Amino acid sequence: MASKIPDSHNFDEQFLTCPVCMLHFRDPRVLPCLHTFCRECLQEWATKQQPLECPTCRTQVSLPDQGVDGLRTNFYVNNLLDFAAVKKGAGPGVPCQVCEGKAEGARSWCVQCAVLLCESCTNTHRKFPAMKGHQIVTQENLEASEGVPSSFQRKAFCPKHEDQVLTFYCEPCQTLVCVACTVVDHRPGDKHNPVEIGSVAERKKRDLQKLLANIEPREKDVRASLKEIEGEISELPTSADAAVEQATGYFDQLMAFLQDRKKEVVTEIVSRRQEVEKCLETQKEAMEFELAGLTSASEFCKQALEHGSDVHVIGVEGQARQRVDELMTTPSDLTARPSQVVFSEGTAVAEFRDDVARAGSIQVKVKAKVSVEIKPAVVEFSNIALLSTVDKNGQPCSVLKDDVTATLTDPSGQAVPTQLQEKDRGLWEISYTPEVTGNHRLEVKVNGGAVAGSPFDVKVQSRDTPVLTIGREGSEEGKLSCPSDVAVDMDGNIAVVDNGKKRVQIFDAKTGQSLRSFPVDGESPWGIDMDSNGQFVLTFGNYPTGNQAIRVYSREGKLTKTLKPDCLRDPFGVAVLQGGRMVVVDWGQQSCLLLQPDGSLIRDIGKGQLQDPWFIAVDESRDLFFVTDFSAHRVFVFDLEGKLKFIFGEQGWNEGELYNPTGITVDPAGNIVVVNCGNGRLQVFGPDGTYLRTVATVKGRGPRGIALTPDNHIAVACIDGRCVELYRYK
Known part of the structure; x- marks a missing residue:
């Protein structure tokens, strides 16, 4: 499609100007990064640097073997340059560029020759056989056109046959060829397939349209982001000035507090000085008065002794004693007195300096895209x-904790306390403990603005309601027939053994979506566990074919090992130890088998003690394993040496009692989780078998194997319910 370009004086000079020489393009060539430059400019640029970088985008480019001459010519720019020159020079009175005659003036333009022609030269031009294919555009068409006419394009001629127009495209060679080439060098056959360029061009146009469709959304996003950035740049001085104003006000207030405190302390010092001074003056007067009395008495006694007669001494001694007694009876205090006014630092200067260094902090707020997952x-x-908070590039980014608020209300409108904690960069947990069931509302704000979708509906269910139900009856992918056991793979996904369809299906533990499945060999697959390499270890019972076995499958579902030890009769549950050893419940022998990785027997455990063993769980930290006994309604606990350590559980329907226990697992704290097949009660017992609590009552019928997921849910395989149910554990 031709570009709509108005008049020559309205041409975008920047579009027609080489970014290097800043002149109109001369022989424009296109780099692989799609930027165009003059051929000579590129040649000069290539001599200055190796490897060559695009002068505009700095992308490193590799030149073809021919160098700059091997780059494609930008024919579109050439056409625009020609058209601009024609529009500019095709005015009234412009002479023909062939005969230079001035009587008629130029009337037409030969696109191929790039010359203005008068009417006579136009007719002559058309008569030359070699020029019959040249495009002639009349002056009237030029003046009437609002853009570049579709015919205003130089024809491309074959480099081998200079008089032949390129009209074919050899697809195997990816080369434009002329008619002569289709006869000689590109004759149709196994190696060559010349096709008319019209059909190829239409296909290429469709490909370009697809490219445009891919580019336009991204271009739109970039333009929008660029506009946002320009807005942010324009707003930055305002926010920075506001921050300066806030910081100035903050520190001015701190300094005002210090100044006020300084005045208070100085005033108090002055006041205390006056008090002390008054006290000291009073004490001084008392001492001076006492000293005067003492001096007078001393002089009186000295004169009597030195100059008095015996009669005189006898006469004054009593009077002197009375006076001295008076002076000595009421002496002034010579020690206890305030002497100085001292300033004491309430906060050490060094400590205050550190506090000042922490006074106020500068943060750069990032505009983030926020999403909330309930x-x-x-x-x-x-x-x-x-x-979750991500930046415009989709990368996790942090926001200030003070900028995030989360408010949860229960169905009555009462607030439910929430806690906000950043678990990782750009990932926050909003935690809460609701006290009632029903629809709650969670309002989330970031930087004072509500997050898209806020307030969110939070449906709080009873503990007996599964938070997720995986699968339903059926044979298609994602459906289940008879799920007998579950395990959690290395990625935290749930692997389910489907006894009815003889396959293992992997489900996303968060969404319940089916991820993949693989078929298993043999009849009656029953138990499943994971080894330390992430492989699936499955048991196969002897019903109805007697083909009992243990099979190991890779993460991709390929069979890697089949074990058929002679000691194996009818295996049910299985637990894999760290070193590759296995403990297998053998229902047929009413015991548990401790096996080497190759399947050879180490020891038979529990024979004569177990009646109806089903599933097993191992606590390697204590070298213990736990076996559910379906008919005995108990859990038996053995060490790996085969010694029975203890038994717990009593038959019954009440909390803490067992009724046909099946699935069992151990949590990281050593607590034992058991599910009853009889009443569906999912219960937790302490490491010593003491009843702790009931997690839930399983809704699905026929609970079998269970597993604890990394995010603290209990997955329960419900063989009769044709599903796997997840219940909150913590």
């Missing part, structure tokens, strides 16, 4: 919602 919530449990 996790399933259960009453009386600690629940979380996840808040």
Whole structure:
């Protein structure tokens, strides 16, 4: 499609100007990064640097073997330059550029020759056989056109046959060729397939349209982001000035407090000085008065002794004693007196300096895209919602904690306390513990603005309601027939053994979405566990074919090992130890088998003690394993040496009692989680078997194997319910 360019004087000079020489393009060539420059400019630029960088975008480019001459010519720019020159020079009275005659003036333009022609030269031009294919544009068409006419394009001639126009495209060679080339060098056959360029061009145009469709959304986003950045740049002085104003006010207030305190202390010093001075003056007067009395008495006694007669001495001694007694009875205090006014630092200068260094901080707020993920919530449990902040490039970015607020209200409108904690860069946990069931509302704000979608509906369910149900009855991908056991793989996904369809399906533990599945060999797959390499270890019972085995599958679902030890009769549950050893419940032998990685027997455990063993869990930190006994309604605890350590559980339907226990697992604290098949109660027992609490009552029928997920949910395989249910554990 031709570009709509008005008059020559309105041409975008920047578009027609080489960024290097700042002149109109001369023989414009296109780099692989799609920027155009003069051929000579590129040649000069290439001599100055190796490897060559685009002068505009600084992208490193590799030149073809021919150098700059091997780069494609920008024909579109050439056409625009020609058209600009024609529009500028095709005015009235412009002479023909062939005969230079002035009588008629130029009337037409030969696109191929790039010359203005009068009518006579135009007719002559058309008569030359070699010029019959040249495009002639009349002056009327030039004046009437609002853009570049579609015919205003130089024809491309074959480099081998200079009089032949390029009209074919050899697809195997990816080369434009002429008619002569299709006869000689590109004859149709196995190696060559010349096609008319019209059909190829249409296909290429469609490809370009697809490229445009890919570019335009990104271009739109970049333009919008650029506009935002320009707005932010324009707003930056305002925010910085506001920050300066706030900081100035803050520190002015601190200094005002210090000045006020300084005045208070100085005033108090003056006041205390006056008090002390008055006290000292009073004490001084008392001492001076006492000293005068003492001096007078001393002089009187001395004169009597030196000059008095015996009669005189006898006469004055009593009077002198009375006076001295008076003076000595009421002496003034010579020690206890305020003497100085001293300033004491309440806060050491060094400590205050450190406090001042921490007074105020500068943060750069990042405009972030915020999303909130509401996790399933259960009453009386600690629940979380996840808040994610990313920058414009989709990378996690941090925001200030003070800039994030989360307010949760229950169905009655009462506030539910929430806690906000940044778990990782750009990832926040909003935690809360609801006290009632029903729809709650979570309002989340960042930087004072509500997050998209806020307030969010948070449905708080009872603890007996599964937070997620995976699968339903069916044979298609994502559906289940008879799920017998579950395990958690290395990625935290849930692996389910489908006994009915003889396959393992992997589900996302957060969404329940089916990720993949793989078929398993053999009949009656029952138990599953993961080894330390992330491989799946499955048991296969002997019903109905007697083909009992242990099979190991890779993460991708390929069979890597089949074990058929002679000691194996009818395996159910399985637990894999760190070193590759396995403990397998053998229902047929009413015992547990401790096996080497190759399947050879180490020891048979529990024979004569177990009646109806089903599933097993191992606590390697204590060298213990736990076995559910379906008919005995108990859990048996053995060490790996085979010694029975203790038994817990009593038959019954009440809390803390067991009724046909099946699935069992151990949490990181050593607590034992057991599910009853009889009443669906999912219970927790301490490491010593003491009942602690009930997690939930499983809704799905026929609970079998269970597993603890990394995010503290219990996954329960419900063989009769054709599903896996997840319940909150913590």
